[in-house]
Each structure stands twice: as structure tokens, then as C-alpha cells.
Amino acid sequence: MEFLQQLINGLAQGSIYALIALGYTMVFGVLRFINFAHGDVYMLGAFAGFYIGPKMLHAFSDKPGFGVLVSMLIVAMILCAIIGIAIEWLCYRPLRDRPKITVLITAIGVSLFLSNGGQYVFGADPKSFPEILTDSYLSLPESWGRVSELGIQLSAAISMGITLILLFALRHIVLHTKMGMAMRALSFNPVAASLMGINISIVIAFTFGLGSALAGAAGILTSIQQPSIDPLMGVNAGLKAFVAAVLGGIGNLPGAALGGLLIGIIETMVVGYISPTYRDAIVFGVLILILLFKPTGLLGASEQEKV
């Protein structure tokens, strides 16, 4: 029974990683590079919630509830999308034809700038996130026997539900809209895509916006579960989500979601059954094993290197 409980906790944590991992994977799909700053966009999402939360609560006559959460999610997602597009516009676009390593260093620079600039602007001490949802513990009725020991925090259940909705929305965008088709074409073959009249710049900006919006949503959804946020929270979560993206097969959307859930479960199991001090080391260990034995990830297809 304890195992099942850990599994539920792991899924809740993993759904956050899945949302962030999707951003890594989408950007990798269209640009073939890892956006190191992505984890910090997630942090900015949480801080956007921190600053607009009280105002939003006020607009809803100080009653915490689902309405506040949804409207905050929308605002944070829009803000993060704008930030993501701005980062791409200012820092990555001028470097599009340069060697990969230049872009990589820039991405590290952007990530450092956001996390340290965040420490300067927001203050380095952890902030407590406003209570926009009255949290409670949900458990099964006792008449169900042993199963009733299982339970979940309301906030975790809601955030898993919202994650699921966002995943289906993303699936719809990627598979059934014109922009989604353009994204897939671009990741399949950039040159051919541009010859077919696709405006590559707009598609890339859209991809950054979409990925950053998901990261922003993840920022809010984490904060309602663990209401202590700080400017460096994005670094660790970003790295783990990146591992999740690689585990699922980078560039592959269902893979990122699957990888996120798996990493969440692995992490929770390690904390529950081995020791919390090995939490980060194990995740990196998973990354190294994956890269050694199946670099394409669980669902990724192998890609021929062109000379």
C-alpha cells in the first residue's frame, strides 16, 4: 500500500517535470539545441504567480478557489510565453547560423542571468506563495478496506488534472493545427520546410512561446503544492526535466511526458526507500545510463547524422 502511495506522489511530481520537459523537447525539435534557460522560465512563472496572486485574489473578492487558480494560470502562461519569445528574439535569433557551442554558451549565460538577476530583483530568500486554493487531503472512503489508506493532496490532484488537460491541448495544437503542422515540418527538415513557404522565424518563436507557457503553468502548479519559491528553484527542476526529456527521447513529445512521469516516480521512490541525499545523484545516474545504452531515449527514433 505504501508503494502505491509513493507511486501517486511520484506521478504528481512527475506531471510537473513532464510539463517542463515538453518545452525542452519542442525547442530541440525545431532548433536542435538545448535551451538551458528553460528551467528559469519555470521559476519566472512561479514568481509571476507570486506577484499577481494577491491582486487576482482581490478580484475574486478574497475567496481562494478554482477560478483564481485558472485565471492565474492563464496570466502566468501568457507572461512566460512573452518572456520565452523575447529570449529567443534577443539572444538566440542572432546566433542561428553560428556554431552550436556559441548558442550553448549563450543559453547558459541566459540561464545564469535569469537566476542571478532573479536573486537581485526578487531577493534571494524563499518567498511563500499566496494561498489561492484551500488545500485539503482527499482519501478514499473507509468502507473500501485497505485501499482507503491511499490519499492525495487536493492541490496535487488538481495539478495532475490540469497537466492532463494541457497535454491534450498541446497534442491538438501539434497534430491538428496549421502551426503544429509547420512545427513538425520544421523539425523534420528545416530547408525543405522553408522552401515550402513556411516562415521559419515565426514557427520558432511560436514554439518558444508554447514551451515557455507550459513551463509557466508548471511554475504555478508546483507553487500551489509546495508554497515556498526562490529564484534558484528553476535550475534543479530544469535539469531534472531535461533528464526527463532525454529519457523519453529528446524531440519526441509523448516521450517527454512519459520521461517526466518516470523521473518523478524514480525520484520519489529513491527518497522514500533509499535516502533523500541521493535524490539528485540518482537522477543524473539515470541520464548517464540512458546516454550510454540508449541515447535515443525510450520513444525516440534514431537519427542519421548527415555529413
Added chain:
Amino acid sequence: MRGKLVLLATLLLCGVFSHFSGGMNPYYYDILIGIGINIILATGLNLVNGYTGQFSLGHAGFMAVGAYLSSWLTLNYGYSLGASATMTTAFFVIALFLGGAGAAVTGLMVGFPSLRLRGDYLAIVTLGFSEIIKGIIQNSEPLGAQRGLGGMVQHTNFFWTFAFAALTVYVVVSLVNSTYGRGFLAVKDDEIAAEAMGINTTKYKVIAFVLAAFFAGIAGGLFAHFKQFVHPEGFNFIKSIDIVVMVILGGMGSTVGVCLAAVLLTILPELLRYVSKIEALPEWLREISENRMILYSLLLIILMLTRPQGLFGVSLAKKK
């Protein structure tokens, strides 16, 4: 031959200077030793990130291995050769080399699996490995775990620091001008073409990586025996970034540039600390100068946008 003469002359100069450095202002002495250690770290890392065109983001991990291993040796066996000053110093030098060797072995273990990967992946994997090394130290009681390790005798002085710095620069320059150097450059310029020409790219990458790790280990040992205290958090991600910034600012693949950048970036935080105390300056400027990472990150971005070859680097042929 000329190189060896220059090396000898430098060592001699170090010895003479070291003899007179006793009466120096301790603050400046501290900065000076810091410069020497950073030169070792940065020129070593330049082999990997500069000449070979890979991207290691975990150099602090190797520094930690060297620092802890050599400290553990001198703390536990420091007097095994004899208690006289000469003998303990001799043991210190042996411990330094063993620390370097330990770091090199770690580098080999890290390098073999991860150097098959490219660019972005390598950066994350090396970062991951350095976090794992830090985690192991934090969980190991004989190394002081979370409390840190202290009580080493201060063996590091001006002579040893700059002698090893000179040695590092000498080895790197000689290596780069040899067959190996051509191999490194070939790997950097075009890995596929290099492989087609029969160059064992993995071999060259591993050699560069292991050597860089060795020098980082030596630098770690010198650092530990200067500060007489080491702490796992002292070898975190930020430390790795510090070294990477030196290599990038100096120009990846330019030893002179990287040495200059190491000097510059060791003095810069001290200057910033000074600036942050000038009361005539506006508040925000003083606060920003207290946080050097904001400036470093801006420096990285602006440098990549305007001058990706670094301040002193040679412009590279445009890659298609």
C-alpha cells in the same frame, strides 16, 4: 629546447620571488595565489573546451577530487617521510601529484562514456558527474561530509603555485604544438572529417579530458593547502562556471588569452567588492557589483553575440 629554457627561467624566478614574498600584504598575497591556481584551472580546461572544442561544465568536480584526496593524504600520512620541514614538503608535492592522478582517473571514468556524446549532452553529463562527486563527498564521513575538511598545514606558497602554473602552461603549449595538438584541432574543426581521415577522435578527446582533470586536481590540492579548509559547496556549479568564463573570455584555444583572462577574472571580484563600497555610486550599481554572477552572465551573452572567439582568440573560419 627554448620552451624548456623558458620554463627553467620561470621556475627560478618563482623561487627568487617566493623568497622575498614573506613580507607581502596578506590580502595581495591571497589574490596572487588565487591567480596562479586559476591559471592552472583555466589553461587545463582550455585543452577540452578550447582546443578540442568539447564543452565540459564540471571542472570543479575534478578540482574537488584533487583537493580532498591530497588533503586526506597529508592529514593522515603527512609525517610518514619524516617530520622535518623538507620531508613534509616533499610529501605535500607527492600528495599533490597523487591528488592530480586521482582526478585524472576520475576524468577517465567520466570521459570514456560521456565523450562519445556531443556538445550539449556532454555539458549536462559533466555537470551531472560533478554533482555526483560533490554528493559522494557530502556523504563520506572520513572527508568531513557536510562539515568540510580542515586542519591542513599551509604548504602552498608562491613558489609551488607558480611553478605548477608554469608547468601547466608548458605542458599545454608543448602538447598543442605536437601531433596531439593537431589531433585536438582536427576534432574541434570537424569531427566527422577527422574520423574519415583516420583520427581516433574518442582517443584525443579522452586525452584532453584526462589531462585537464589532472591539472584541476593539482589546482585543487594547491587550493586546499593554501586555504587549509575545503568544503563540498566550494566546488559547486558556480565554481565550474567561473573557470568556463575564464576560458571563454580569454578565447577558446588561446593559452595566452586564457592566462590573461584568469588574471583579470581573479582581480575583478575584488575590484567589484571595492566598487560596491563606494558610497557616491547609486544603490543599484553597488548591489549589482556585489553579485558577480549577473555580470558574468551578461558578459557571456554579449561576448557570444559580438565576439564569440573571446577577447584574445583568433577568429575561426565560419562553420556552415
